[in-house]
Each structure stands twice: as structure tokens, then as C-alpha cells.
Amino acid sequence: MKQLLLVFIGGGLGSSLRYWISKYLNSVETGIPYGTFAANIIGSFIIGIVLGLALKNNSVSQNTVLLVATGFCGGFTTFSTFAYENHIFLKSGDFLSFALYTLGSFVIGFAAVFLGMYLVKFI
Numbered sequence: 001m002k003q004l005l006l007v008f009i010g011g012g013l014g015s016s017l018r019y020w021i022s023k024y025l026n027s028v029e030t031g032i033p034y035g036t037f038a039a040n041i042i043g044s045f046i047i048g049i050v051l052g053l054a055l056k057n058n059s060v061s062q063n064t065v066l067l068v069a070t071g072f073c074g075g076f077t078t079f080s081t082f083a084y085e086n087h088i089f090l091k092s093g094d095f096l097s098f099a100l101y102t103l104g105s106f107v108i109g110f111a112a113v114f115l116g117m118y119l120v121k122f123i
Contacts, residue, residue: 003066010071014043018076032097033085036078037105043077044109048116056120 022035050069054060082105089098 003063006063006067007071007074010067010073011075012071014072014075014077016075018078022081031088031092031094033081033101036081036085037101040077040082040105041108041112043073044112045116046076047073048113049120050116052117052120053123055117056123 018035018039021039022033025035025038026033047069050060050065050073054065054069086098086102089095089101
């Protein structure tokens, strides 16, 4: 039950922060979802750090992993919104934004995870 509560709290905090970031960074004028992109990249970096620390020398407890990686990062990052925003790009015929957003999200997201895990080696 404690683990479920940790995921719940982390998820609520992550979702609330994602809402705030998207509210202020997503561009209504251009339709470019800067907030979603930022949340996904930042969340990828955070999960890289947390899981890198957990794998490095068990310095992060399972409860911390549940709170931060599963809960916070799970609530903060969003694949469903990313997929919907790409649907909007395709529906409007904006294939360039679709390609840039999709490729950028995958490439930079993976790089952020790897960078977080790499930086843990120096801690």
C-alpha cells in the first residue's frame, strides 16, 4: 500500500507540473507544443539520473524509484499527448512539424536518458 501511495503522490506532482509547463510554453499561435516537448525531455533526463543512481550502487531506494521514476516521471511525461499533438500536425497537413517534433522527441529524449545515466558515473 505504501508503494501505491508513493506512485500516486509522485504522479500527481508530475502531472500538475506538466500542466503548468504546458500552459505556459505550448504556443497557441503556432500550435507548437513546446511544453510537452520540454516535459518529455526533462522527464527523460530525470529518469536517466534516478535509474542510473539505482543501478550504480543501489544508492537509491526502491521507494525513491517508485516516487520519482514511476510516479513523478510517469505523470510528468506524456506519450498520449505527444501522440495526439502529432495527430493534429498530420491532420492539418503540417508534415514538417510532425517530422521535426517526432524525430526531435525521440532522439533528444533518448539522448537525455543516456546523458542522465552517463553523468551519474561522476557522482
